[in-house]
Every structure is written in C-alpha cells, then in structure tokens.
Amino acid sequence: MTQVDFYILPDTTLDARLAFACRLAETIYRKGYRLHLHAEDETMAHELDDRLWTYRPDSYLPHALLDDELASDVPVTIGWHSPPEPGVDAMLNLHPSIPEWFSRFERVAEIINQHQTVLTAKRQCWQTYKQRGYPVTPHHLDAQS
Numbered sequence: 001m002t003q004v005d006f007y008i009l010p011d012t013t014l015d016a017r018l019a020f021a022c023r024l025a026e027t028i029y030r031k032g033y034r035l036h037l038h039a040e041d042e043t044m045a046h047e048l049d050d051r052l053w054t055y056r057p058d059s060y061l062p063h064a065l066l067d068d069e070l071a072s073d074v075p076v077t078i079g080w081h082s083p084p085e086p087g088v089d090a091m092l093n094l095h096p097s098i099p100e101w102f103s104r105f106e107r108v109a110e111i112i113n114q115h116q117t118v119l120t121a122k123r124q125c126w127q128t129y130k131q132r133g134y135p136v137t138p139h140h141l142d143a144q145s
Helices: 014-030 042-054 116-131
Strands: 003-008 035-038 063-065 076-079 090-093 107-112 136-140
Touching: 003 116, 014 035, 014 042, 014 090, 014 107, 042 063, 042 076, 107 116, 116 136
Parallel strands: 003 107, 003 136, 035 076, 035 090, 063 076, 090 107
Antiparallel strands: none
C-alpha cells in the first residue's frame, strides 16, 4: 500500500514551497528512488525544471519534463497532466488534488505551506487518503528545516 507523507511548512509563499520541493526531491533521489514531481500546471512544471538546475550550486539532480525525449532516461521527471511511465517509485504531489493514478507509487509526498488555498486543498487530500485507508504521516517542519 502506498505510504503518504505530508510535509508541513511554516511559510506562506509559493517560493518556499518550491524550494522545499527541490530539497525533498534531492533527498528522495539520493535514497535511490525514481521520482515524479506532479505540478499544478505547465507553468509550475517549468518553474520546477528551472529550479532543479539552480537551487544548489554544488548539486545536480538528473531530471526532465515528462514530455521530453530524455524522460525515460533520468531518475526524476516533472509533469502536470499525465502519469509517468511504470517503474517510478515515488511521487511528490504539488497539484491541489490527488491524481487518480497515485496508488501506483510506493511513496507519495505532499507539501503544505500556510497559504489558505494550499491548506484547504491539502486538508481535503489528507481526508481522502485517510478515508481510503492509506497510512498518512505528518512532518511538521520549523523555520530552519
């Protein structure tokens, strides 16, 4: 059964949410998982793509947009409208809702910040996972995380 983790940030900005997504993506990749970042829309997907190139000068995270021809050759993909090909272990969901294909992953990570729109959407996601019987673990992060 898919394990779901909610990372709860003290910040209110999209910038903080995306910055943490890059850090979490690197952690997941370093643990040996193939990862898919599911963005809210094409704009967010391109923003994540750009950030993964530059978020840390001493790090490289091999990644590609899902529609790119390199997507099947890299351990991290980014998309917004369709699932990655089979064989991806984990998903970092930045979309307001849960994609219908989430249960194909061993792990799902959700990132919540203190922006009211995100809080409302992710509370609904939390309830949906719990109602369906999925194990959900919260991780409350402080300002230094």
